[in-house]
Amino acid sequence: DSGVTQTPKHLITATGQRVTLRCSPRSGDLSVYWYQQSLDQGLQFLIQYYNGEERAKGNILERFSAQQFPDLHSELNLSSLELGDSALYFCASSDSMNSYNEQFFGPGTRLTVL
Amino acid sequence: EDKVVQSPLSLVVHEGDTVTLNCSYEVTNFRSLLWYKQEKKAPTFLFMLTSSGIEKKSGRLSSILDKKELFSILNITATQTGDSAVYLCAVENTGGFKTIFGAGTRLFVKA
Numbered sequence: 216d217s218g219v220t221q222t223p224k225h226l227i228t229a230t231g232q233r234v235t236l237r238c239s240p241r242s243g244d245l246s247v248y249w250y251q252q253s254l255d256q257g258l259q260f261l262i263q264y265y266n267g268e269e270r271a272k273g274n275i276l277e278r279f280s281a282q283q284f285p286d287l288h289s290e291l292n293l294s295s296l297e298l299g300d301s302a303l304y305f306c307a308s309s310d311s312m313n314s315y316n317e318q319f320f321g322p323g324t325r326l327t328v329l
Numbered sequence: 330e331d332k333v334v335q336s337p338l339s340l341v342v343h344e345g346d347t348v349t350l351n352c353s354y355e356v357t358n359f360r361s362l363l364w365y366k367q368e369k370k371a372p373t374f375l376f377m378l379t380s381s382g383i384e385k386k387s388g389r390l391s392s393i394l395d396k397k398e399l400f401s402i403l404n405i406t407a408t409q410t411g412d413s414a415v416y417l418c419a420v421e422n423t424g425g426f427k428t429i430f431g432a433g434t435r436l437f438v439k440a
Contacts, residue, residue, distance in 0.1 A: 217371065248428075258372070258417060258430040273427050305371055320371035 218242065219321035221306050227327045233294040236324045240287055240308030246270070247289040248309075248318060249281055253302035264289055296328045331356040333431035335418050341437045346408050350434045352418030353400040362394055362401050365417040367433070372417055375403070408438045 218241035228234055240247050249261040251274075260273035264283035275281075278296075283289040293300060303325050307318040333354045342348055354362065361379045365372035376385045378394035378401060385392050389408075394401045405412055415433040422429075 217373075257432045258419075260428045260430070271427055317374040317377065320373070322370050 217319040217321065219306060219308050219319050221304075221321040221324050223324060224322070225325045225327070227329060228296060229329055230296055230298060232296050232328075233292065234296065234326065236291040236293070236304050236306075236326075238289045238291070238306030238308075238321060240289070240306075241310075241319055244308035244310050244319070245287065246309045246311060246318075247283055247287070248307040249275075249289070249291050250305040250307065250320075251302045252305060252323075253299075256302075258305075261291070293326070298328050301326055301328045331420070331422060331427070331429050333418055333420050333429050335416075335431035335434050337434060338432065339435035339437070341439060342408055343439050344409060346438075347404065347406045348408060348436060350403040350405075350416050350418075350436070351400060352402070352431055354418075354420045354429075354431075355399065356420045356422045356429060358423040359396065360421040360423045363419045363421070363428075364392055364401070364403050365419065367415045367417055368413075375416075405436075408436075410438050410440050412436060413438045 220239045222237045245266045248263045252258045261275040262281050263271040267283045278294050281291045303323045305323045306321045309318045336351045363377050364375040376392045381396040389406045392403045415435050417433045418431040419428050
């Protein structure tokens, strides 16, 4: 158990819908990272937040957005969902601003878009 | 374009064998290279490498980085069935602190 929690575990929804994935980092970690893992794309970095502020952006679509709240939990919002958005979404946390230290991954949320 | 290439894509070995997994990369403003092990669920951290030629070791696993030739290897000696997993290599750059992952090497260790 990494100490990072993600909810829900599974999510099935229809195209065009909007979903919110939630992540609680390890106690004391200020950095939260979001990743998407699909069969054809592998693990892709989406976005990083540090202490409530956006720190780095990867391959995140405009339909996706994220935020980190004052209690340090983070939410990833996915809207206008498409079939290709079906994937495993991981959240990771670390105690470093610069992702220089080990990132601890949560168990992931499996999103299925029908 | 930054990229990370891992080889082989998959391999099957017998318990007790030694395996070497390869990771080559092209990235601007290299910061660090990381190895992760992914079984059924989330990746778990193995090593972070920042300096060339310094071997990092943890039990039967070891890894080394060559920043001149832009590659890293992960060695697993005396493999066990519990080593069966996908091994991911990732590279971080300093430009935006992005992390780029390779496609992974799927290792299957037969009893």
